[in-house]
Amino acid sequence: xxxxxxxxxxxxxxxxxxxxxxxxxxxxxxxxxxxxxxxxxxxxxxxxxxxxxxxxxxxxxxxxxxxxxxxxxxxxxxxxxxxxxxxxxxxxxxxxxxxxxxxxxxxxxxxxxxxxxxxxxxxxxxxxxxxxxxxxxxxxxxxxxxxxxxxxxxxxxxxxxxxxxxxxxxxxxxxxxxxxxxxxxxxxxxxxxxxxxxxxxxxxxxxxxxxxxxxxxxxxxxxxxxxxxxxxxxxxxxx
Numbered sequence: 001x002x003x004x005x006x007x008x009x010x011x012x013x014x015x016x017x018x019x020x021x022x023x024x025x026x027x028x029x030x031x032x033x034x035x036x037x038x039x040x041x042x043x044x045x046x047x048x049x050x051x052x053x054x055x056x057x058x059x060x061x062x063x064x065x066x067x068x069x070x071x072x073x074x075x076x077x078x079x080x081x082x083x084x085x086x087x088x089x090x091x092x093x094x095x096x097x098x099x100x101x102x103x104x105x106x107x108x109x110x111x112x113x114x115x116x117x118x119x120x121x122x123x124x125x126x127x128x129x130x131x132x133x134x135x136x137x138x139x140x141x142x143x144x145x146x147x148x149x150x151x152x153x154x155x156x157x158x159x160x161x162x163x164x165x166x167x168x169x170x171x172x173x174x175x176x177x178x179x180x181x182x183x184x185x186x187x188x189x190x191x192x193x194x195x196x197x198x199x200x201x202x203x204x205x206x207x208x209x210x211x212x213x214x215x216x217x218x219x220x221x222x223x224x225x226x227x228x229x230x231x232x233x234x235x236x237x238x239x
Contacts, residue, residue, distance in 0.1 A: 030129050030137030033102035036094070044092050049107035051088060057112040058086040059236070062100060062141070063120045066160065066215060067091025074221030081225045085236070088114075096124045097137025104144050113152070116235050117145060118228065120157040122176055123214070126169045134159075134172075135179035142183050153235040155228065156183060158193030164213045166203045190235065194227040 028034040036042070051057075059082065061067050068091035070078040078089070090108055092099070100121055119141065125134045138156070145154060158177035163170045177193055184191035198209050198220065205213050209220045216224065233239075 027128065028096075028098045030097045030125050030133045031101070031140040032098055033105050034098040035102045035106075036099055041092055041094070041099075045103055045106070045108070048088075048090055048103070049110070052108065052110060052112045055112065056086050057088050057114050059116045059118070059232075060088050060090050060109070060112075060114045061118045061120075063091040064095040064124050065091065065093035066123070067120060068093050069216055070221065073216060073218045074224075076218065077221040077225050081229065081232075094124060095121070097121055097134065097141060100141055101137070101144060104141070104148065109145075109148060114149065115237075116153045116155060116232065117149075118155045118157065118232070119145075120160065122159040123162060123173065126159075126162075126172055131172050131175035131179065134176045138176070138180050139183060142189060146188065150188075152188070154189045155231055155235060156180060156189060156191045157228070158191070158195050161195045161199055161205060162210075162214045164205055190231065192228060192231055194224065197223050197227045 061070065067089060070082075070089050070091065078087075090103070092103075095103075119138075121141065122134045122138055125137065129137075142154060142156060145152065158180070159173045161170050161173065177195070181191045181193070183189050198216075199205055207213075208217060209223065210216055
């Protein structure tokens with residue numbers, strides 16, 4: 001009986017190791033393009049490609065659900081700040097750095113010559129990737145944009161803070177931001193960290209800015225737009 005129990009334990013352990021190994025193999029590198037198979041993503045990706053074919057794009061926002069949210073809670077602020085700037089929202093909920101890389105290779109920026117790209121990506125990588133891996137994915141995005149659209153200015157934002165109070169995930173993103181800040185070359189790539197605009201003096205995040213301590217309310221989007229506006233004006237050559 002004891003031998004049988006030991007055998008069962010050993011079998012379960014082996015299955016666990018194999019499963020973990022399979023998961024590790026299946027994990028997508030943060031700095032390599034990867035698509036998604038869910039229909040919502042495929043449809044939105046296709047809609048971006050159709051939009052850019054129409055041309056008349058001077059500004060693009062690249063990111064995940066927080067960027068996509070300009071069409072929801074941030075719509076009024078978007079209309080106020082970007083409605084007359086021929087801006088296009090290229091944010092898709094759930095996207096990680098690798099998914100953005102795929103989109104940049106598959107139509108999202110084909111045939112357009114924006115003056116400015118605003119990038120905020122990486123929070124969806126936080127739970128499964130190291131700061132080095134996340135920063136590497138963001139670096140590759142910047143490099144790809146520089147290669148494909150060399151005349152475009154890039155405003156790279158620090159990944160926004162998350163969690164009600166400083167914790168493990170937020171600490172990881174702080175390290176990511178330290179690394180990607182080095183991508184600022186003062187010529188075409190400019191880094192701006194506005195994370196402190198979303199937090200209280202004690203480091204906590206208020207529900208009236210991020211109700212789930214991740215996604216923004218209308219107030220949060222207003223903070224975002226106002227915080228980057230001076231730099232946006234400068235990079236667009238506006239007075």
